[in-house]
Amino acid sequence: MMNDSILITGLGSISAAGTTVSESVLSFKNGNRICGPVTLFDTSLKYPVFEVRHIPSQFHREGLRTISLALTAVDEALAQSGLLGTVQEFRVGVCLGTTVASQLNDLEFYRAYRTSGSASLEPVDRYLKGNLAEYVAKNIGARGPRLTVVNACSSGTDAIGVALSWLRNGICDIAIAGGADELSRIPYCGFGSLGIMSVELCSPFDRDRKGLNLGEGAGVVVLETRESARKRGATADLFLAGFGASADAYHLTAPHPEGVGLVAAIRKALAQAGIEPGDVAFVNAHGTATPENDLAEGKALANVFGNNVVMLSTKGYTGHTLGAAGGLEAVFAALGLRERWVPKCAGFRDKDPVIPIAPTDRETKIAGRYAVSTSLAFGGNNAAIVIGRGVDQ
Amino acid sequence: MKVLGMGIIFNRGRGGSALRDALRQGWQPPLSEVQEKGRSHPVYQVPTDVLQDRAVLKGMRRADRLSKMAVIAASDALADSELTEIDRRRTGVIVATGCGAHVTTFDFLDGILDFGEAAVSPTAFSNSVHNAAASYISSALGVQGPTLTVTQFLFSFQGALQLAGAWLREGSADHVLVGAVDQCGEVMAYIANAKLGIARDGKIRPFASPSTQAVPGEGAVFFLVSRNGDGRPYCEVKDVRFGVRGEVLVPAELTIFDADGMVPDELSYASHDAPAAAVAAYSPLWGSMMIGSAFSCAAGALMLRDQVRYASPVPAGSDGLNVLSETFDYSVELIQCVRYNCSAENAVILLQKCTADRPVSP
Numbered sequence: 001m002m003n004d005s006i007l008i009t010g011l012g013s014i015s016a017a018g019t020t021v022s023e024s025v026l027s028f029k030n031g032n033r034i035c036g037p038v039t040l041f042d043t044s045l046k047y048p049v050f051e052v053r054h055i056p057s058q059f060h061r062e063g064l065r066t067i068s069l070a071l072t073a074v075d076e077a078l079a080q081s082g083l084l085g086t087v088q089e090f091r092v093g094v095c096l097g098t099t100v101a102s103q104l105n106d107l108e109f110y111r112a113y114r115t116s117g118s119a120s121l122e123p124v125d126r127y128l129k130g131n132l133a134e135y136v137a138k139n140i141g142a143r144g145p146r147l148t149v150v151n152a153c154s155s156g157t158d159a160i161g162v163a164l165s166w167l168r169n170g171i172c173d174i175a176i177a178g179g180a181d182e183l184s185r186i187p188y189c190g191f192g193s194l195g196i197m198s199v200e201l202c203s204p205f206d207r208d209r210k211g212l213n214l215g216e217g218a219g220v221v222v223l224e225t226r227e228s229a230r231k232r233g234a235t236a237d238l239f240l241a242g243f244g245a246s247a248d249a250y251h252l253t254a255p256h257p258e259g260v261g262l263v264a265a266i267r268k269a270l271a272q273a274g275i276e277p278g279d280v281a282f283v284n285a286h287g288t289a290t291p292e293n294d295l296a297e298g299k300a301l302a303n304v305f306g307n308n309v310v311m312l313s314t315k316g317y318t319g320h321t322l323g324a325a326g327g328l329e330a331v332f333a334a335l336g337l338r339e340r341w342v343p344k345c346a347g348f349r350d351k352d353p354v355i356p357i358a359p360t361d362r363e364t365k366i367a368g369r370y371a372v373s374t375s376l377a378f379g380g381n382n383a384a385i386v387i388g389r390g391v392d393q
Numbered sequence: 394m395k396v397l398g399m400g401i402i403f404n405r406g407r408g409g410s411a412l413r414d415a416l417r418q419g420w421q422p423p424l425s426e427v428q429e430k431g432r433s434h435p436v437y438q439v440p441t442d443v444l445q446d447r448a449v450l451k452g453m454r455r456a457d458r459l460s461k462m463a464v465i466a467a468s469d470a471l472a473d474s475e476l477t478e479i480d481r482r483r484t485g486v487i488v489a490t491g492c493g494a495h496v497t498t499f500d501f502l503d504g505i506l507d508f509g510e511a512a513v514s515p516t517a518f519s520n521s522v523h524n525a526a527a528s529y530i531s532s533a534l535g536v537q538g539p540t541l542t543v544t545q546f547l548f549s550f551q552g553a554l555q556l557a558g559a560w561l562r563e564g565s566a567d568h569v570l571v572g573a574v575d576q577c578g579e580v581m582a583y584i585a586n587a588k589l590g591i592a593r594d595g596k597i598r599p600f601a602s603p604s605t606q607a608v609p610g611e612g613a614v615f616f617l618v619s620r621n622g623d624g625r626p627y628c629e630v631k632d633v634r635f636g637v638r639g640e641v642l643v644p645a646e647l648t649i650f651d652a653d654g655m656v657p658d659e660l661s662y663a664s665h666d667a668p669a670a671a672v673a674a675y676s677p678l679w680g681s682m683m684i685g686s687a688f689s690c691a692a693g694a695l696m697l698r699d700q701v702r703y704a705s706p707v708p709a710g711s712d713g714l715n716v717l718s719e720t721f722d723y724s725v726e727l728i729q730c731v732r733y734n735c736s737a738e739n740a741v742i743l744l745q746k747c748t749a750d751r752p753v754s755p
Binding site: 044045076079099102103104105107110111113114116117118119121124128131134144145146147148149150151158161162166168169185186187189190191192193194207243244245246247248250251252253261264268313330375377378379381 | 404429430431432482486490492494495498499501502503505506509510511513514515518519520521522523527528529534536537538539540541542543544545546548549553555556558559560562563565581583584588618635649687741
């Protein structure tokens with residue numbers, strides 16, 4: 001049975017592809033890839049990144065860049081949902097994923113402590129007041145459940161899954177869900193140490209892909225029970241139909257080579273949505289452009305959907321935004337359904353002979369009503385969501 | 394949902410028997426001290442020998458202390474349930490943590506400062522990621538259901554437990570290993586002392602006015618929960634709810650407060666208006682932790698199964714509260730575990746004794 005009881009009443013995004021959802025669509029249309037050297041911190045490393053060039057001043061919070069990004073996307077999503085300024089009137093939960101904002105990793109604080117045995121606690125205070133879900137909830141007046149998901153690169157998708165569980169279990173009526181992450185020196189060095197970053201523009205699923213580019217941003221959806229939307233007179237053309245998650249139980253950093261956990265996660269999401277693989281119009285894949293991820297993911301997607309699935313990665317426009325990725329890609333998948341086209345998988349040139357499927361090599365029209373967005377993470381976490389578009393009126 | 398198994402590792406040992414012994418024996422000074430830049434602080438650290446378990450930690454040579462604590466507690470929770478056959482593809486994992494693997498994060502920062510950005514340790518980085526512990530749990534136990542790590546500082550465990558209930562109700566999993574883990578290292582001791590003040594004698598005095606001093610702790614607690622009461626469940630988790638000071642709490646027979654000096658002003662506990670017959674705070678047994686609620690929950694679960702009320706280990710300084718001052722066998726049906734944060738918001742976990750004829754709440 002089709003599961004269309006949880007509506008998507010708002011979308012918000014900020015990334016290198018644009019400060020708003022509509023700017024992102026333009027970037028996809030025009031093939032803009034705004035990537036370059038790091039400007040946010042000093043570094044000796046030479047990996048290019050996708051930085052957000054502009055955060056609207058009203059959302060800027062000094063020293064809390066992830067939160068600034070999140071507030072920007074949340075505001076756009078709330079405005080679209082018609083909830084801006086009225087959140088406190090409803091039972092609204094906030095579930096957001098992140099990686100950087102959850103870590104006490106201020107290098108200067110630690111340097112000072114290490115050197116002198118004493119350090120200003122200002123970075124600690126900033127960390128303690130910077131819990132992502134808590135900060136956002138208080139900022140917008142949400143009084144429902146709050147949870148910050150720290151599941152590495154699948155955090156954003158997992159956060160949307162948590163919100164779906166809340167709504168289906170009556171824990172809240174409306175949920176703001178997604179993810180946010182800033183570009184930080186610590187994961188930048190960390191990913192560098194793992195040898196999975198590229199010194200060139202990333203090329204997801206390409207035969208000659210050399211690794212990922214880091215990015216930053218926030219992607220947020222407003223989820224709402226059909227009953228809640230009806231009561232306040234809100235309408236929506238999109239709904240969140242299903243979520244699935246599964247662990248590889250395989251390795252701390254490498255995905256299972258056959259993507260078994262991802263296959264399980266996608267099948268769970270499809271089952272929850274009450275649809276078959278053939279109902280899915282396209283997949284917005286994790287597609288980091290690392291050799292291992294794209295190979296495992298390509299095999300998993302082919303396993304579930306067959307070799308002719310329409311598939312792309314949007315990381316060629318945003319970079320890998322870590323905890324934000326699942327949120328941003330949920331927004332982009334929803335946009336694909338709404339706009340009825342998906343962009344070219346930026347960076348892709350040649351099919352990899354060992355990957356059974358290939359991503360879009362041009363703007364592609366979409367006819368179906370369902371999209372899947374996938375995330376894979378450190379630790380072997382796999383998550384997938386199914387987004388649906390309502391029947392045309 | 395019912396608590397089918399429990400695993401705990403803390404400064405007094407490992408397992409339910411260690412918890413029971415600690416509850417019976419009452420407060421003891423912490424055995425360890427953290428040296429930070431010439432200063433020494435008492436802390437409730439897990440003894441190194443308690444972390445030795447080659448069988449459980451097989452293949453985790455490179456894992457950090459946080460992950461090892463989590464894996465041991467999760468493994469023990471599974472074993473404690475005595476369930477020989479559970480579908481591990483339908484078993485989920487939710488790890489709650491206040492600060493995650495910050496000790497490993499600082500190790501990674503050492504690498505940047507000492508060797509430069511291009512020569513840092515990939516092992517330190519991958520172990521510093523918040524969900525490393527959950528990953529080790531799923532690998533060590535072969536659990537392939539949804540696996541999640543969450544953080545909400547003082548309410549991390551409550552959020553995880555609430556979600557575990559939702560997963561079970563909606564059928565996302567048949568069993569969930571839900572728990573919490575945090576670690577105390579040198580830098581955290583510095584921060585705790587600077588922000589909260591660490592009691593020099595290592596003794597947390599719950600409810601002390603105007604402020605309770607903290608004594609940092611570390612450890613892990615995991616529960617195997619399910620909708621079904623297979624085996625011999627500890628108790629049922631009736632509810633997890635969030636509120637603010639002033640809202641009437643449930644009339645439980647015993648309220649366990651997570652008063653541990655983490656909130657600068659613990660008057661919220663002293664002024665709570667629940668009509669509970671008795672209150673207790675067991676934090677002096679394991680120390681001050683953002684995830685201390687998980688330990689309180691473990692104590693509550695044990696009391697409900699054993700039908701014993703344990704004395705609050707440090708009852709002084711609790712004017713106006715009916716603090717349990719003696720340990721005795723006594724019927725206990727309902728226990729609530731209550732935590733407040735700095736904004737006077739609270740989170741309540743309601744635990745109920747399991748009886749064969751009582752229907753399980755969804």
